Amino acid sequence: MNFTDTTQEKILPIVMKFVNLKPVQAIKDGMLFIMPLSIVGSLFLLFAEFPYAPVKDFFANIGWAPAMYQANNATMGIMALVAVIAIAHSFAKNEGVEPLGAGFTGLSAFLLLLNWNIPVEEVEGGVAGIATNWVGSEGVVAAIIIGVFVGYIYTWLLKKGVRIKLPETVPSGVANSFNALIPLFIVVLLSAIIYGILGSMNTSFLDLIYTTLQIPLQGLSDSVAMAVIHPLTVHFLWWFGIHGAVTVGGIVEPILRTNLAGNAALYRAGELSLEKGGHILTVANTNVFMTPTGSGMTFGIVFYMLFSAKSEQYKALGKLAIGSSLFNINEPIIFGTPIVMNPLLFLPFILVPMIGHLSGYFLIRVGILPMAHGIEVPWTTPPIIQGLLAGGWKWALFQVVLLAMSVVVYFPFIRAADQQAYAQEQADGELTPDQLAKEIAE
Amino acid sequence: MIKISSALKQDEIVELLNAYDDNDLEFSFVKKEGIALYFETNASDLEEAASTAKALIKGQPWGSILYFQSIPA
Numbered sequence: 001m002n003f004t005d006t007t008q009e010k011i012l013p014i015v016m017k018f019v020n021l022k023p024v025q026a027i028k029d030g031m032l033f034i035m036p037l038s039i040v041g042s043l044f045l046l047f048a049e050f051p052y053a054p055v056k057d058f059f060a061n062i063g064w065a066p067a068m069y070q071a072n073n074a075t076m077g078i079m080a081l082v083a084v085i086a087i088a089h090s091f092a093k094n095e096g097v098e099p100l101g102a103g104f105t106g107l108s109a110f111l112l113l114l115n116w117n118i119p120v121e122e123v124e125g126g127v128a129g130i131a132t133n134w135v136g137s138e139g140v141v142a143a144i145i146i147g148v149f150v151g152y153i154y155t156w157l158l159k160k161g162v163r164i165k166l167p168e169t170v171p172s173g174v175a176n177s178f179n180a181l182i183p184l185f186i187v188v189l190l191s192a193i194i195y196g197i198l199g200s201m202n203t204s205f206l207d208l209i210y211t212t213l214q215i216p217l218q219g220l221s222d223s224v225a226m227a228v229i230h231p232l233t234v235h236f237l238w239w240f241g242i243h244g245a246v247t248v249g250g251i252v253e254p255i256l257r258t259n260l261a262g263n264a265a266l267y268r269a270g271e272l273s274l275e276k277g278g279h280i281l282t283v284a285n286t287n288v289f290m291t292p293t294g295s296g297m298t299f300g301i302v303f304y305m306l307f308s309a310k311s312e313q314y315k316a317l318g319k320l321a322i323g324s325s326l327f328n329i330n331e332p333i334i335f336g337t338p339i340v341m342n343p344l345l346f347l348p349f350i351l352v353p354m355i356g357h358l359s360g361y362f363l364i365r366v367g368i369l370p371m372a373h374g375i376e377v378p379w380t381t382p383p384i385i386q387g388l389l390a391g392g393w394k395w396a397l398f399q400v401v402l403l404a405m406s407v408v409v410y411f412p413f414i415r416a417a418d419q420q421a422y423a424q425e426q427a428d429g430e431l432t433p434d435q436l437a438k439e440i441a442e
Numbered sequence: 443m444i445k446i447s448s449a450l451k452q453d454e455i456v457e458l459l460n461a462y463d464d465n466d467l468e469f470s471f472v473k474k475e476g477i478a479l480y481f482e483t484n485a486s487d488l489e490e491a492a493s494t495a496k497a498l499i500k501g502q503p504w505g506s507i508l509y510f511q512s513i514p515a
Contacts, residue, residue, distance in 0.1 A: 016507060240450070242508065243508060247507055
């Protein structure tokens with residue numbers, strides 16, 4: 001059995017089994033709805049907290065800052081609400097069940113399972129209302145769990161025929177609303193029982209999940225181990241020809257995005273620091289420090305191809321790839337070089353993004369780089385501009401350093417690949433071995 | 443001609459595209475070069491043919507996690 005066969009028969013089935021699990025698919029599909037909210041919310045936060053004082057003061061002086069914070073609250077700040085609806089909806093949709101009812105059932109369960117009480121220092125027992133932290137970043141893990149369970153129960157009940165059956169002549173819209181009645185009742189009843197039991201213990205489901213699961217998960221996602229494991233697994237899979245971002249990102253990104261939203265809340269309060277619970281690793285770090293110019297941070301390869309390549313193939317590829325690389329799209333390099341399943345480029349393809357991610361982690365930890373402010377920049381934003389928007393001028397400057405590092409680390413490996421390609425081109429052109437050696441030496 | 447670059451599931455991709463039977467669009471496997479698979483097609487719009495091939499592969503149970511490229515050749 002050769003290397004490719006081993007990958008296909010041993011690794012691919014395991015990855016496929018995991019990615020195709022119903023809860024994983026629902027989480028992956030559902031959490032995609034969070035990304036636009038996060039990016040649009042970031043845009044308003046960016047204007048409210050513009051990294052250039054005269055602009056920031058201008059918006060504050062004309063009284064627009066509160067409106068921009070409010071826009072951030074209504075987008076990035078409701079990510080848990082959107083997550084629970086979207087995950088339950090995606091679960092039902094993937095199972096071929098009318099999905100909107102599942103989404104709203106998930107929303108009901110989520111609202112039922114949190115404590116409608118806002119602690120206020122001056123008022124004993126707090127005041128009635130929903131604390132905004134629960135519908136935002138602090139409720140995300142609970143929203144994922146509730147969304148999956150509601151999606152599962154809702155779908156299972158409908159597939160088992162537990163519904164109010166109406167004559168076929170009834171319009172589908174009316175029939176769908178009646179279909180939702182019994183699953184909604186059962187989910188609400190179960191949620192009410194859980195609410196009652198946990199309420200008697202002076203806690204709520206969201207509180208419980210936040211303290212026992214979300215805080216440890218966020219801690220793990222924010223650790224030096226994750227700064228190594230994340231780039232390693234993603235690029236390892238990519239090198240094998242398996243989509244690393246789909247496989248790993250679907251699970252890791254929701255937590256990293258939650259970390260970013262947590263940082264945004266602290267930043268707005270002027271309290272963004274490690275001591276106050278700020279996160280070093282967020283979804284912003286992934287784009288800025290791990291994959292600028294595309295997966296594997298292949299800028300070094302493009303640079304070599306543009307300025308040093310001897311083979312016609314690589315010269316042409318460099319010119320073709322530079323445009324898309326500036327927008328962090330590097331499929332032409334990945335498949336044109338190729339990097340996938342190319343043993344010569346395995347090491348730098350894994351190492352370069354890991355060095356970037358890990359060094360970013362340590363520089364933030366020791367305070368040389370600031371933490372992500374809470375701004376999610378679209379992943380196609382060109383490097384340097386991307387760093388500037390996501391973390392300020394120090395992040396932008398560090399991206400320049402990382403791109404230079406990519407040039408240095410890739411150089412010996414891509415040079416060897418280029419020599420092979422050049423030798424092949426010359427052999428195809430029927431040069432003698434002596435001529436070949438001379439050409440390569442030049 | 444279109445080019446599909448994929449390190450994995452090459453036999454399945456060839457089988458899938460060769461068997462694709464649409465009145466307006468057909469694919470026929472031509473050759474394999476490393477990770478690249480070349481297909482002749484009767485399509486006049488090669489970009490669209492490459493997109494259709496990509497969607498067909500993505501639609502397979504194993505396609506969603508495959509890292510591959512589909513482009514006109």
